[in-house]
Amino acid sequence: MPRQEPWLRSMVDFYATMMRTQLLMQFQYRAATYMYTLGMVAEPTIYLVVWSSIARSHGGTVNGLTPQAFAAYYIVWTLVRTMNIVFTPYGWEERIREGQLSAGLLRPLHPIHFDLAMFAGQKLVWILMYLPIAVGLSLVFHPALHPGTVQILVFLVAIWGAYLIRSMNLWILGMVSIWTTRASAIFQTYVLTELLLSGRLVPLTLMPHWAQTLAAWLPFKWTFYFPIEVLVGHMSNLSLVGGLGMQLLWTAIGASVVAGAWRLSVRHYSAVGN
Amino acid sequence: MLRRVPGVVHVSELTKIFRVPEREGGMNAALRSLVKRQWRDVHAVERISFDIDAGEVVGFLGPNGAGKTTTLKMLSGLLYPTSGEGTVLGHVPSKRERDYLRRMTLVMGNRNQLQWDLPALDSFELNRAIYRLPREDFRKTRDELIGLLDVGDLVRKPVRQLSLGERMKVEIVGSLLHLPQVLFLDEPTIGLDVTMQRRLRVFIAEYNQRYGATVLLTSHYMADVEALCKRVIVIHHGQILFDGQLDALADRFTTTKTIKAVLADGEQVTLTVPRAETSKTTAQLLAEHEVHDLTVEDPPIEDVIEQVFAS
Numbered sequence: 001m002p003r004q005e006p007w008l009r010s011m012v013d014f015y016a017t018m019m020r021t022q023l024l025m026q027f028q029y030r031a032a033t034y035m036y037t038l039g040m041v042a043e044p045t046i047y048l049v050v051w052s053s054i055a056r057s058h059g060g061t062v063n064g065l066t067p068q069a070f071a072a073y074y075i076v077w078t079l080v081r082t083m084n085i086v087f088t089p090y091g092w093e094e095r096i097r098e099g100q101l102s103a104g105l106l107r108p109l110h111p112i113h114f115d116l117a118m119f120a121g122q123k124l125v126w127i128l129m130y131l132p133i134a135v136g137l138s139l140v141f142h143p144a145l146h147p148g149t150v151q152i153l154v155f156l157v158a159i160w161g162a163y164l165i166r167s168m169n170l171w172i173l174g175m176v177s178i179w180t181t182r183a184s185a186i187f188q189t190y191v192l193t194e195l196l197l198s199g200r201l202v203p204l205t206l207m208p209h210w211a212q213t214l215a216a217w218l219p220f221k222w223t224f225y226f227p228i229e230v231l232v233g234h235m236s237n238l239s240l241v242g243g244l245g246m247q248l249l250w251t252a253i254g255a256s257v258v259a260g261a262w263r264l265s266v267r268h269y270s271a272v273g274n
Numbered sequence: 275m276l277r278r279v280p281g282v283v284h285v286s287e288l289t290k291i292f293r294v295p296e297r298e299g300g301m302n303a304a305l306r307s308l309v310k311r312q313w314r315d316v317h318a319v320e321r322i323s324f325d326i327d328a329g330e331v332v333g334f335l336g337p338n339g340a341g342k343t344t345t346l347k348m349l350s351g352l353l354y355p356t357s358g359e360g361t362v363l364g365h366v367p368s369k370r371e372r373d374y375l376r377r378m379t380l381v382m383g384n385r386n387q388l389q390w391d392l393p394a395l396d397s398f399e400l401n402r403a404i405y406r407l408p409r410e411d412f413r414k415t416r417d418e419l420i421g422l423l424d425v426g427d428l429v430r431k432p433v434r435q436l437s438l439g440e441r442m443k444v445e446i447v448g449s450l451l452h453l454p455q456v457l458f459l460d461e462p463t464i465g466l467d468v469t470m471q472r473r474l475r476v477f478i479a480e481y482n483q484r485y486g487a488t489v490l491l492t493s494h495y496m497a498d499v500e501a502l503c504k505r506v507i508v509i510h511h512g513q514i515l516f517d518g519q520l521d522a523l524a525d526r527f528t529t530t531k532t533i534k535a536v537l538a539d540g541e542q543v544t545l546t547v548p549r550a551e552t553s554k555t556t557a558q559l560l561a562e563h564e565v566h567d568l569t570v571e572d573p574p575i576e577d578v579i580e581q582v583f584a585s
Contacts, residue, residue, distance in 0.1 A: 013403045014404060017400050017402070025389070029391070099382075105351065107404050109372075266370070270292060
């Protein structure tokens with residue numbers, strides 16, 4: 001039997017190799033990647049223009065948020081959204097149909113590592129490409145964005161925390177594709193809930209009190225609102241650490257559910273066709 | 275009673291039943307299925323048993339839908355069996371233990387595991403990391419396999435620019451970088467031209483010899499089976515019809531032999547006779563004619579297999 005590298009070193013090696021492979025692919029298709037990045041800006045820009053107009057028509061603020069505060073929120077929003085892109089149930093349906101899941105099952109590594117490493121590699125390029133766009137948006141909309149060093153450092157951790165939570169959530173939804181061919185319908189419900197309770201559609205402070213209370217008990221807030229607020233808000237150090245703790249908790253919960261659901265799903269998997 | 279020591283592959287009463295929904299066509303049936311869904315059990319594999327020893331190359335034959343791929347998927351851990359037992363290298367495949375997955379490979383002729391947009395060398399690097407191969411060992415194996423399949427130029431091109439045959443060859447290199455001890459090959463030569471098929475056959479034989487690997491191979495090309503397998507297992511409707519030497523297949527399932535003779539005047543004669551009468555007919559032919567050349571053959575293996583499935 002061939003020799004093998006120690007587990008930890010090989011995992012680091014796998015993530016580094018996979019991310020490098022994805023970087024190569026993204027650079028190879030840099031024009032397409034840039035178009036995609038530009039497309040990503042459309043959603044927050046619409047929100048930003050609408051809320052800025054509403055703020056101006058209400059004497060300059062909405063619930064204390066100025067157009068500059070909205071600009072800061074939605075410019076950072078785009079960065080967080082880029083970090084939050086993960087494999088959706090649409091992708092799951094395709095990879096089951098095309099036999100990619102079977103190929104993944106044959107490898108001596110949990111397939112979730114592929115997704116995590118793959119998107120992590122892609123994000124590095126997307127973020128790099130977004131930065132000039134963010135500068136352009138800042139010149140147009142003048143965001144009120146003055147984070148300190150601690151906020152920047154916590155933000156850099158929080159966006160990866162958001163990525164992990166959303167990865168786990170959508171992996172759980174994706175696994176439904178192994179049981180039914182119409183899991184994407186459930187995904188639509190997820191997206192709707194996420195839009196309302198994560199801070200994706202509007203900052204959570206603009207939502208009714210009951211919605212804010214509900215959001216505090218669900219994972220969505222920690223994938224959008226929290227990392228954005230880390231950079232644009234005025235959170236105390238205790239709140240920052242508490243937020244990272246919540247992200248860790250939701251990641252752990254998600255990982256546990258993924259592990260359990262995966263064991264059941266693999267047993268049910270029929271691998272028909274490919 | 276002596277207990278048989280299981281081989282590298284041990285299969286006992288292995289069964290896979292799929293439960294599939296079914297309904298008639300049309301609106302009425304669609305509406306009825308909303309209220310009450312009809313299910314049907316498909317017995318893809320039924321109580322099959324066999325053992326394969328280390329280093330054996332076994333052909334697994336059967337028509338489409340016979341249960342070949344389902345069996346390979348169960349043995350490679352992709353599918354949970356409904357009942358029965360299967361072990362490979364002492365592992366229960368359905369447990370999908372990492373130690374097991376590192377020691378086997380499943381190559382399917384219609385699957386692509388390489389990164390489409392990148393040269394295969396980049397995908398090989400990824401496999402190195404996945405299989406935890408030390409760089410030095412990996413490079414040695416990679417170069418050896420590239421040499422054996424003569425794909426030195428191909429591995430530097432983006433995979434999407436390769437032809438089907440070229441892609442299959444680099445796929446196989448990627449599947450073997452971790453030097454698996456057991457190879458499940460599901461129609462590895464499907465869609466390839468004759469030259470490419472021959473090349474792959476030589477490679478599989480070489481790999482088997484060099485690394486002592488055990489191979490279970492399905493193929494619809496009898497040339498693959500004749501070139502590589504002394505033993506064949508024939509499966510039909512999920513059940514094993516035959517398990518034995520390839521030569522014995524004709525004895526068991528065909529009732530005729532072909533006698534070909536070249537007579538003194540140059541005339542060529544071909545006779546198809548019942549097996550039991552082969553000696554008598556040959557003797558008669560030699561007694562009554564001046565014969566320059568004479569051969570007695572079993573029917574072509576394709577005809578034999580066709581007869582097996584028809585029986």
